[in-house]
Amino acid sequence: xxxxxxxxxxxxSLLAISACTKIDNYPEPNASFEGRLIDKTTGQNFLTSTxxxxxxxxxxxxxxxxxxxxxPSKIDGTFKDSKLFKGKYRVTPKGGAFWPILTPLEVNIDQxxxxxxxxxxxxxxKNFTHTLTDNRDLILTFxxxxxxxAGMPRVSDVQPYINTTKFVGSDASIKExxxxxxxxxxxxxxxxxxxxxxxxxxxxxxxxxxIFFVRVGARVNDSYKSVNYSEIVExxxx
Amino acid sequence: MKRxxxxxxxxxxxxxxxxxxxxxxxxxxxxxxxxxxxxGGIDAYMADIYRKLPIEDFTYRPGGRDGQSGFNLHxxxxxxWHSSAVTGxxxxxxxxxxxxxxxxYWPYAEIRAVNNLMQELxxxxxxxxxxxxxxxxxEAYFCRAYFYFAMAKRYGGVPIIKTVxxxxxxxIEELQVHRDKEQDVWTFIGDDLDKAFELMPATSPRGRxxxxxxxxxxxxxxxxAGSIAKYGSxxxxxxxxxxxxxxxxxxxxxxxxxxxxxxAAKLVEGHYSLYQKDADKVKNYADAFLDQTSPxxxxxxxxxxxxxxxxxxxxxxxxxxxxxxxDSRSYPTLDFVQKFIxxxxxxxxxxxxxxxxxxxxxxxxxxxxxxxxxxxxxSLRGYQFDTQRGLYTSFTGxxxxxxxxxxxxRTNRKVSADENTLYEGKRISGITGIKPNGSxxxxxxxxxxxxxxIDYNRxxxxxxxxQSTQSWIELxxxxxxxxxxxxxxxxxxxxxxxxxxxLLRTRAGATIAGSVSTNDVRLERNKELAFENHYWWDLKRxxxxxxxxxxxxxxxxxPYYVFNEGxxxxxxxPEIYERNYFFDKKYYYExxxxxxxxxxxxxxxxxxxx
Numbered sequence: 083x084x085x086x087x088x089x090x091x092x093x094x095s096l097l098a099i100s101a102c103t104k105i106d107n108y109p110e111p112n113a114s115f116e117g118r119l120i121d122k123t124t125g126q127n128f129l130t131s132t133x134x135x136x137x138x139x140x141x142x143x144x145x146x147x148x149x150x151x152x153x154p155s156k157i158d159g160t161f162k163d164s165k166l167f168k169g170k171y172r173v174t175p176k177g178g179a180f181w182p183i184l185t186p187l188e189v190n191i192d193q194x195x196x197x198x199x200x201x202x203x204x205x206x207x208k209n210f211t212h213t214l215t216d217n218r219d220l221i222l223t224f225x226x227x228x229x230x231x232a233g234m235p236r237v238s239d240v241q242p243y244i245n246t247t248k249f250v251g252s253d254a255s256i257k258e259x260x261x262x263x264x265x266x267x268x269x270x271x272x273x274x275x276x277x278x279x280x281x282x283x284x285x286x287x288x289x290x291x292x293i294f295f296v297r298v299g300a301r302v303n304d305s306y307k308s309v310n311y312s313e314i315v316e317x318x319x320x
Numbered sequence: 321m322k323r324x325x326x327x328x329x330x331x332x333x334x335x336x337x338x339x340x341x342x343x344x345x346x347x348x349x350x351x352x353x354x355x356x357x358x359x360g361g362i363d364a365y366m367a368d369i370y371r372k373l374p375i376e377d378f379t380y381r382p383g384g385r386d387g388q389s390g391f392n393l394h395x396x397x398x399x400x401w402h403s404s405a406v407t408g409x410x411x412x413x414x415x416x417x418x419x420x421x422x423x424x425y426w427p428y429a430e431i432r433a434v435n436n437l438m439q440e441l442x443x444x445x446x447x448x449x450x451x452x453x454x455x456x457x458x459e460a461y462f463c464r465a466y467f468y469f470a471m472a473k474r475y476g477g478v479p480i481i482k483t484v485x486x487x488x489x490x491x492i493e494e495l496q497v498h499r500d501k502e503q504d505v506w507t508f509i510g511d512d513l514d515k516a517f518e519l520m521p522a523t524s525p526r527g528r529x530x531x532x533x534x535x536x537x538x539x540x541x542x543x544x545a546g547s548i549a550k551y552g553s554x555x556x557x558x559x560x561x562x563x564x565x566x567x568x569x570x571x572x573x574x575x576x577x578x579x580x581x582x583x584a585a586k587l588v589e590g591h592y593s594l595y596q597k598d599a600d601k602v603k604n605y606a607d608a609f610l611d612q613t614s615p616x617x618x619x620x621x622x623x624x625x626x627x628x629x630x631x632x633x634x635x636x637x638x639x640x641x642x643x644x645x646x647d648s649r650s651y652p653t654l655d656f657v658q659k660f661i662x663x664x665x666x667x668x669x670x671x672x673x674x675x676x677x678x679x680x681x682x683x684x685x686x687x688x689x690x691x692x693x694x695x696x697x698x699s700l701r702g703y704q705f706d707t708q709r710g711l712y713t714s715f716t717g718x719x720x721x722x723x724x725x726x727x728x729x730r731t732n733r734k735v736s737a738d739e740n741t742l743y744e745g746k747r748i749s750g751i752t753g754i755k756p757n758g759s760x761x762x763x764x765x766x767x768x769x770x771x772x773x774i775d776y777n778r779x780x781x782x783x784x785x786x787q788s789t790q791s792w793i794e795l796x797x798x799x800x801x802x803x804x805x806x807x808x809x810x811x812x813x814x815x816x817x818x819x820x821x822x823l824l825r826t827r828a829g830a831t832i833a834g835s836v837s838t839n840d841v842r843l844e845r846n847k848e849l850a851f852e853n854h855y856w857w858d859l860k861r862x863x864x865x866x867x868x869x870x871x872x873x874x875x876x877x878x879p880y881y882v883f884n885e886g887x888x889x890x891x892x893x894p895e896i897y898e899r900n901y902f903f904d905k906k907y908y909y910e911x912x913x914x915x916x917x918x919x920x921x922x923x924x925x926x927x928x929x930x
Contacts, residue, residue, distance in 0.1 A: 087324075146921065147917065147921045147924045149914070149917075150930075176929075182558065252871065253871075253902075257871075257873060257900075261870075261871050289726075303555060304558075305556075305557040305558045305559070305905060305906075305928065305929060306904075306905065306929075307866060307870075307905060
């Protein structure tokens with residue numbers, strides 16, 4: 083009897099082990115996709131921050147109604163994903179403060195696929211200056227301009243963004259030096275006079291002995307309310 | 321050895337005789353003939369539908385729980401996962417805009433049950449009088465509208481299903497229905513509620529709806545539709561679903577919806593009234609949420625320990641010091657309190673005003689505010705809220721200058737994570753808070769506690785988890801007045817709006833308004849309906865959430881004891897966790913649940929930016 087029992091056990095365990103021998107024969111995600119998001123007005127990489135722009139991918143070779151996936155843009159305006167399934171994708175940069183891409187690109191993504199995108203920002207920060215006064219107030223002046231004026235979403239606000247690291251932007255800034263100093267605009271672009279487009283913001287009493295990374299930004303009320311940034315400047319407070 | 325043989329024989333014998341009679345009627349399932357056989361069956365059927373109505377009551381969890389729906393959760397006690405805690409009405413356990421994407425609410429099974437009721441009732445006319453069939457059909461319309469309302473405010477346009485679908489009798493292709501336009505869904509809700517109003521009786525048993533409940537819900541739903549049309553056409557997220565009308569309503573439809581909202585609210589007039597039983601206006605307002613006989617209550621949901629439905633509001637919104645179990649984690653902000661009044665905590669020269677006792681700050685404040693929020697110094701069940709952020713050995717200078725200093729430069733200030741730490745015999749922090757960041761999360765972060773719905777007469781030893789039984793008031797006349805006032809203000813009928821608002825302000829013990837604007841009505845609504853799960857939806861339908869919650873942080877009222885003077889001061893400081901709240905505009909609509917999109921490609925396009 084014991085023999086029978088152990089044989090039954092052996093048989094059962096053999097069955098258990100040999101089940102599910104079918105190997106996943108789908109190739110691993112070894113395709114990659116990278117590129118730059120370029121500001122059409124300057125030819126340079128788009129000025130952005132972390133957690134702002136993404137490149138949306140929809141794998142149309144897999145499904146007619148694919149679940150979108152996103153590659154977040156790095157703070158330098160480039161993007162890269164090296165673990166994608168090979169196939170045909172509909173690709174749309176989104177999330178940033180630029181005119182929407184109405185005709186998305188279709189790209190066959192394979193190993194080492196590269197694609198750059200040219201984007202037109204809603205607003206451009208110009209004539210950005212910064213002055214640190216003797217009592218450590220930081221005076222920022224700048225003007226805003228729009229490469230395309232017609233059909234612009236309403237201009238919402240401008241504000242400085244200040245942080246202690248070079249990763250400075252809307253989700254990485256010191257509240258008291260940044261969003262507390264927001265200047266509400268809430269105007270249509272075409273109704274704005276040159277004076278409306280020129281700003282002076284004073285950041286009062288920066289802490290002494292610190293280094294701050296400073297930029298300014300402007301927003302329009304589009305679908306994302308993202309920010310068009312200036313370059314980042316480094317301020318050493320004596 | 322023999323034993324094995326015996327066991328095997330018995331197993332084989334068992335196999336031969338099993339599965340003999342499976343075709344017997346299960347005793348635990350109500351079959352059609354029982355349900356539609358008389359009042360008893362219908363009552364059981366309706367009870368199930370009502371239980372599943374999307375009522376955002378005490379146990380509602382706006383972000384869902386562990387992937388489940390946020391409604392009808394079994395054994396849910398953490399009521400501080402409250403929608404007010406992402407909007408700045410209060411601050412709570414949420415780290416940010418955690419409820420923006422919803423929990424995939426998709427109540428088509430419940431809608432099928434309602435459609436089934438509508439279809440089966442006329443077939444069973446032998447068992448009910450004609451009047452009764454009419455009444456029940458009206459109730460079915462009311463419930464169906466309720467389910468669609470809960471979906472429309474989340475998703476915009478969803479498929480309108482008016483009949484019972486059957487599978488496999490109907491093909492998959494036939495069952496893969498398309499989304500309807502948002503405007504059509506809201507119109508459908510209004511039509512269903514019109515039929516409900518027409519068919520239902522004027523009175524109903526407790527916990528069930530009557531025709532005025534239908535009118536009240538209609539005033540709410542049509543007001544939502546009107547504001548979505550008016551404000552959603554200005555502040556929106558672009559996308560295919562919007563182009564095709566699945567989200568968004570043309571601005572031209574706004575006034576039609578506002579008119580419907582006003583008309584529906586007007587129908588309720590004369591049948592319900594504001595609760596005004598007690599001359600003490602603070603007590604009166606607190607009791608309005610506790611008195612079961614309140615003439616203000618249009619639709620309530622009851623709870624009991626015996627039926628295993630009791631909730632934990634008392635245990636999870638007051639400090640453990642005053643309850644029998646549980647902890648609190650959501651607290652009203654100073655920003656909310658300051659909607660009523662800028663608290664007189666600072667002198668004209670900028671120095672903090674000195675108070676002999678904590679409770680002196682409450683003198684002269686609006687009774688409704690004191691009945692909505694427990695202030696430092698207030699009392700509950702014989703205990704005082706001894707809320708204290710810290711102690712100053714001495715205090716000089718202005719409040720603003722002190723608050724602006726980095727923590728390490730506030731040298732005269734002492735704080736403590738332990739209420740038993742003393743400075744020369746005086747507590748540094750109170751038993752009811754406020755503890756520094758990093759302490760256990762169970763006392764106030766803002767200086768306040770929620771008072772609305774707190775059953776202050778309930779003995780402390782009965783304030784444990786699953787022991788609270790005060791009813792949830794889903795529809796109350798005050799909201800109907802606010803719906804009417806807002807619709808009136810939107811339609812330019814300032815006089816009617818002012819009349820409604822002043823009814824509320826009189827009851828609240830507030831000053832009477834001369835003439836009100838739309839913004840005044842909104843502010844009144846924020847105050848009157850606080851902590852009732854309205855504000856989140858209001859911010860969404862007004863399309864102001866992305867402005868109010870734009871990397872916003874909220875403030876607290878921090879009481880300190882000034883040791884050398886023997887006085888109290890209050891400072892306006894960031895709430896202890898200094899959390900940041902950011903509303904992404906795509907959250908004006910929730911995404912269509914992924915599982916449903918997988919089953920039915922006709923539900924595409926998904927809402928914009930998902």
